[in-house]
Amino acid sequence: MSHPTFFVKSYGCQMNMYDSKKIVSILENKGLRQNKDIETADLVVFNTCNIRDKAAHKLYSDIGRVNKHKKEKTIAVVGCVAQAENEEMFNKNKSIDIVLGPQSYHLLPQMIDDLKQNPKQLNTEFIVNEKFDYLSEQKRKQGVSSYLTIQEGCDKFCSFCVVPYTRGPEYSRPLISLLNEVQFLTDNGAKEIVLLGQNVNAYNISHHGRKINIADLIEEISKNKNLERIRYTTSHPINMSDDLIKLHATNEKLMPFLHLPVQSGSSNILKKMNRKYDTNLYRKIIEKLKAANSEIEISSDFIIGYPGETDDDFKKTLDLVSEIKFTQSYSFIYSARPGTKSSFEEDKTPLSIKKERLSILQDKLKDIQFEFNKTFCGKDIDVLIENQSTSNPEYFFGRTPFMQSVYIKSQELNPGDVKNVNISTCNHKNLYASC
Ligand code: SF4
Numbered sequence: 345m346s347h348p349t350f351f352v353k354s355y356g357c358q359m360n361m362y363d364s365k366k367i368v369s370i371l372e373n374k375g376l377r378q379n380k381d382i383e384t385a386d387l388v389v390f391n392t393c394n395i396r397d398k399a400a401h402k403l404y405s406d407i408g409r410v411n412k413h414k415k416e417k418t419i420a421v422v423g424c425v426a427q428a429e430n431e432e433m434f435n436k437n438k439s440i441d442i443v444l445g446p447q448s449y450h451l452l453p454q455m456i457d458d459l460k461q462n463p464k465q466l467n468t469e470f471i472v473n474e475k476f477d478y479l480s481e482q483k484r485k486q487g488v489s490s491y492l493t494i495q496e497g498c499d500k501f502c503s504f505c506v507v508p509y510t511r512g513p514e515y516s517r518p519l520i521s522l523l524n525e526v527q528f529l530t531d532n533g534a535k536e537i538v539l540l541g542q543n544v545n546a547y548n549i550s551h552h553g554r555k556i557n558i559a560d561l562i563e564e565i566s567k568n569k570n571l572e573r574i575r576y577t578t579s580h581p582i583n584m585s586d587d588l589i590k591l592h593a594t595n596e597k598l599m600p601f602l603h604l605p606v607q608s609g610s611s612n613i614l615k616k617m618n619r620k621y622d623t624n625l626y627r628k629i630i631e632k633l634k635a636a637n638s639e640i641e642i643s644s645d646f647i648i649g650y651p652g653e654t655d656d657d658f659k660k661t662l663d664l665v666s667e668i669k670f671t672q673s674y675s676f677i678y679s680a681r682p683g684t685k686s687s688f689e690e691d692k693t694p695l696s697i698k699k700e701r702l703s704i705l706q707d708k709l710k711d712i713q714f715e716f717n718k719t720f721c722g723k724d725i726d727v728l729i730e731n732q733s734t735s736n737p738e739y740f741f742g743r744t745p746f747m748q749s750v751y752i753k754s755q756e757l758n759p760g761d762v763k764n765v766n767i768s769t770c771n772h773k774n775l776y777a778s779c
Pocket residue numbers: 498499500501502505506507508542543580
């Protein structure tokens with residue numbers, strides 16, 4: 345008898361992509377088979393994100409499209425939209441069978457079974473420690489660069505963000521379970537571990553009476569002999585402790601690249617956003633990081649057109665970008681998320697002006713990224729090889745310590761190698777080499 349099949353569709357951030365891999369493991373362990381075709385799958389899981397307006401809209405239109413397919417199937421919505429919209433989802437779309445918050449998706453197999461008794465299944469509780477206990481038993485091989493969630497949730501309550509409501513308070517995973525998972529990942533080919541968390545640098549646990557922060561955790565993880573590189577994302581500026589900054593000077597496995605979202609270059613807007621730092625503090629953190637390791641490069645997120653953002657506020661963002669020279673960044677136009685503090689603020693700036701500001705900012709960020717990439721042309725740099733291109737097997741893909749994508753034309757590379765290559769050319773996105 346053939347096994348029932350499932351299809352998982354992911355929306356949004358890196359954490360969600362990572363969660364989706366875990367969901368695949370959970371369902372495979374239940375005896376279901378992954379199906380690459382949404383039309384013929386028996387179960388479709390939508391792993392949702394509520395950070396941006398479009399993701400929630402896209403979810404409902406995607407569910408609508410699935411409905412049109414002939415095969416009868418179970419539809420599960422998990423993740424942040426499920427948490428935020430809760431049982432209301434069943435009213436918005438009758439074909440949804442399961443609604444499951446991001447802190448309890450380990451319950452998915454049980455809920456699938458329970459559908460026989462009750463055709464609508466809902467769970468949006470914050471049972472995060474139970475989830476991680478379960479997931480630490482469900483380890484899954486990843487790749488040369490593997491993700492490891494060390495922390496979830498957020499206590500910061502930025503005025504525009506839904507995460508504290510959808511993911512709950514900050515929770516850090518126990519040290520032993522993380523070290524075991526690192527061992528499993530490196531035993532299965534990982535050479536780089538990317539530590540993940542909504543506030544990854546808020547990681548904080550007590551281990552045998554000793555306080556362990558992210559700097560201690562990185563020190564522990566870096567003892568693993570098979571591991572070449574460590575990264576962490578996403579950090580909040582106010583959790584950039586001196587211990588962590590110092591580690592960028594002393595720990596050779598910790599890469600000299602940091603995603604440290606500033607959101608705006610205007611202290612006035614940062615205050616409205618409840619970001620808990622101003623631009624002076626942000627500059628001081630960058631100064632300390634550069635003093636610890638002069639090579640370190642920074643990337644950031646920017647929200648453009650936050651309610652009340654003036655031309656002067658926007659100019660301050662451009663000035664900060666020119667000064668810090670962020671080498672990679674994500675920038676978006678502000679969109680109000682229901683229930684957040686900022687959604688009640690008056691927003692008089694026309695969309696056309698916001699679009700213009702975004703385009704000016706993105707052009708500037710792109711130029712800086714291109715200038716940065718050009719400085720590597722003709723130079724040698726270590727690249728961790730992640731995989732061989734499937735579309736063009738003559739090329740291998742890897743990353744520099746600064747997270748730049750590198751395409752290398754070669755016959756002799758293997759995923760997992762750290763290869764010193766000479767960069768021949770580049771564009772704003774990629775570097776190119778041959779060896
Ligand atoms: S720090 Fe702010 S933006 Fe980041 S997850 Fe928490 S509330 Fe959201």
